[in-house]
Amino acid sequence: MKVPFAPPRMDQRVIDEVADTLLSGWITTVPKTKKFEKLLTAYCNVPNVLALNSATAGLEIMLRWFGVKEGDEVILPAYTYSATANVVIHCGAKPVFVDVGDDFNILPSEIENAINKNTKVIMPVDFGGLPCDFQKVNNIFQSENIKNKFVPATDVQQQLGRILVLSDAAHSFGATVNNIKTGALTDVSVFSFHAVKNLTTGEGGAIALNLPKPFDNQSIYDYLCIYTCMDRIKMHWQKMQKAIGVTILLKPDLNVI
Numbered sequence: 001m002k003v004p005f006a007p008p009r010m011d012q013r014v015i016d017e018v019a020d021t022l023l024s025g026w027i028t029t030v031p032k033t034k035k036f037e038k039l040l041t042a043y044c045n046v047p048n049v050l051a052l053n054s055a056t057a058g059l060e061i062m063l064r065w066f067g068v069k070e071g072d073e074v075i076l077p078a079y080t081y082s083a084t085a086n087v088v089i090h091c092g093a094k095p096v097f098v099d100v101g102d103d104f105n106i107l108p109s110e111i112e113n114a115i116n117k118n119t120k121v122i123m124p125v126d127f128g129g130l131p132c133d134f135q136k137v138n139n140i141f142q143s144e145n146i147k148n149k150f151v152p153a154t155d156v157q158q159q160l161g162r163i164l165v166l167s168d169a170a171h172s173f174g175a176t177v178n179n180i181k182t183g184a185l186t187d188v189s190v191f192s193f194h195a196v197k198n199l200t201t202g203e204g205g206a207i208a209l210n211l212p213k214p215f216d217n218q219s220i221y222d223y224l225c226i227y228t229c230m231d232r233i234k235m236h237w238q239k240m241q242k243a244i245g246v247t248i249l250l251k252p253d254l255n256v257i
């Protein structure tokens with residue numbers, strides 16, 4: 001039996017959309033990316049979503065945003081794709097592997113034993129699209145005993161006052177738990193839209209921001225736009241809008257900024 005390797009569905013609507021983009025005069029980030037972000041934000045019911053080139057980039061960017069560095073530890077499941085651990089190493093921190101259960105997801109009962117004063121982040125993975133038991137995972141980090149072990153080293157860490165839950169949701173876009181979509185199940189979730197994922201952009205990823213108060217997810221989104229693009233694209237886009245009068249080349253519904 002021949003089992004094809006996750007062939008993406010390509011129909012006329014996809015072809016038309018790609019042709020429309022190619023002929024729009026704008027083939028890099030903005031404006032369709034911004035429209036995509038708005039759709040993802042509404043679909044996941046989270047404050048903000050940032051689209052990127054990959055989940056790997058999204059995970060590393062969020063570790064860096066949280067100030068993860070040498071001497072820090074990040075807890076992740078022993079069974080995952082290499083990217084989950086690589087991004088921790090890229091930041092100079094130590095990946096701490098915790099065993100998985102029969103569903104291949106991290107065992108919440110094992111997480112507590114792996115936490116110490118160096119632990120800054122936990123990265124659960126929704127393996128095969130099945131969300132982790134976030135109720136249990138989130139409860140661990142809300143407990144006073146675990147909060148007391150947290151040693152903040154940056155303003156952002158101080159503001160959160162506990163370990164960050166950064167969900168590697170590379171496999172689980174569209175999954176729900178009690179009618180809540182992945183993305184809205186914990187602090188931050190990162191999706192992959194790589195060719196073999198259930199929603200694909202060829203290569204791609206997104207960060208769903210769902211941080212609790214006092215964080216302002218919109219300001220974090222604005223910061224990440226600058227951090228990931230050095231604000232270059234926006235500046236070009238704004239310059240072009242000024243030069244040509246906003247929507248000469250683009251359809252009005254794409255004018256999302």
Ligand SMILES: Cc1ncc(COP(=O)(O)O)c(C=O)c1O
Pocket residue numbers: 053054055056057080081083084125168170171191192193194204205
């Ligand atoms: C669990 C997991 N995390 C992260 C990634 C990385 O995704 P991307 O290829 O979008 O960087 C993958 C890719 O397959 C994955 O399976």
